[in-house]
Amino acid sequence: MASLSLNHHNLLLLLFLLFSCDLHSTTANRPQVFDHSDWISEESTALDKWELKQPPQDPQLNCESWRFGVETNTVRFWSVVPQECVEYVKDYMDGSQYLLDSNVVANVSIAYANSLNLSGDGKDVWVFDVDETLLSNLPLYAAYNYGGADMDDGAFIKWADLAEAPALPASQRLYAHLLQLGFKIFLLTGRYDYERNATEKNLVQAGYHSWEALLLRGPDDYETTAVVYKSGRRLKIEKDGFRIRGNSGDQWSDLSGYSCGDRTFKLPNPMYFIA
Numbered sequence: 583m584a585s586l587s588l589n590h591h592n593l594l595l596l597l598f599l600l601f602s603c604d605l606h607s608t609t610a611n612r613p614q615v616f617d618h619s620d621w622i623s624e625e626s627t628a629l630d631k632w633e634l635k636q637p638p639q640d641p642q643l644n645c646e647s648w649r650f651g652v653e654t655n656t657v658r659f660w661s662v663v664p665q666e667c668v669e670y671v672k673d674y675m676d677g678s679q680y681l682l683d684s685n686v687v688a689n690v691s692i693a694y695a696n697s698l699n700l701s702g703d704g705k706d707v708w709v710f711d712v713d714e715t716l717l718s719n720l721p722l723y724a725a726y727n728y729g730g731a732d733m734d735d736g737a738f739i740k741w742a743d744l745a746e747a748p749a750l751p752a753s754q755r756l757y758a759h760l761l762q763l764g765f766k767i768f769l770l771t772g773r774y775d776y777e778r779n780a781t782e783k784n785l786v787q788a789g790y791h792s793w794e795a796l797l798l799r800g801p802d803d804y805e806t807t808a809v810v811y812k813s814g815r816r817l818k819i820e821k822d823g824f825r826i827r828g829n830s831g832d833q834w835s836d837l838s839g840y841s842c843g844d845r846t847f848k849l850p851n852p853m854y855f856i857a
């Protein structure tokens with residue numbers, strides 16, 4: 583069994599994982615492509631297990647503080663929303679705050695995109711996650727106590743097959759603006775490859791179009807963590823000669839690892855956590 587303690591080697595790895603994407607974002611001459619895939623496999627799994635053994639214990643849990651911890655990637659590896667915070671998350675998601683927060687992310691993303699000088703060679707890329715980034719699964723999660731009740735893969739796949747998830751309005755605005763500016767759009771989702779048709783149908787019905795590629799998990803990725811799977815796919819995008827100028831997602835596993843892009847944009851999601 584791998585060591586679960588934070589020894590010197592693991593500590594170095596943790597520091598690498600925390601700062602690797604920041605290092606990439608300051609790289610001037612792109613694309614600089616390295617294959618780090620073996621750096622974040624076994625050791626990071628050991629770290630995940632170490633963290634799982636130490637869930638946050640707080641008898642006086644303040645839900646605003648809990649959400650702050652979630653959105654800053656401080657509170658991690660949680661399986662369901664703490665029961666005392668279900669009502670808080672419901673109010674957040676159903677009220678105006680979720681939309682307001684999403685709008686801030688879209689506005690900053692648009693300002694950043696406007697500031698870039700695109701090369702005009704069709705190689706400037708923006709990567710979007712799908713769920714809780716372009717599409718909202720709020721109708722499904724509302725039925726599962728806004729993340730306060732366990733939901734298995736089957737329930738999500740059944741929902742995804744309906745292709746009825748609405749667009750997240752702020753992201754839709756950003757998406758349309760990026761197309762207008764001339765970005766190539768890559769959609770990188772944790773959904774499985776057999777969900778391609780339903781996902782495409784849903785995206786089109788929600789108003790999205792003209793993406794360059796929709797990347798889904800193939801059989802080789804079924805057992806892989808999102809951070810490893812998504813890093814590998816982004817590395818491939820770079821190896822194909824594209825420059826990832828922006829990267830939007832609701833999970834830190836969309837935005838960390840390697841080949842994260844010049845700048846990342848975190849959308850709010852207090853309903854679930856994906857490693």
Ligand SMILES: [Mg+2]
Nearest residue numbers: 711713714832
């Ligand atoms: Mg997502």
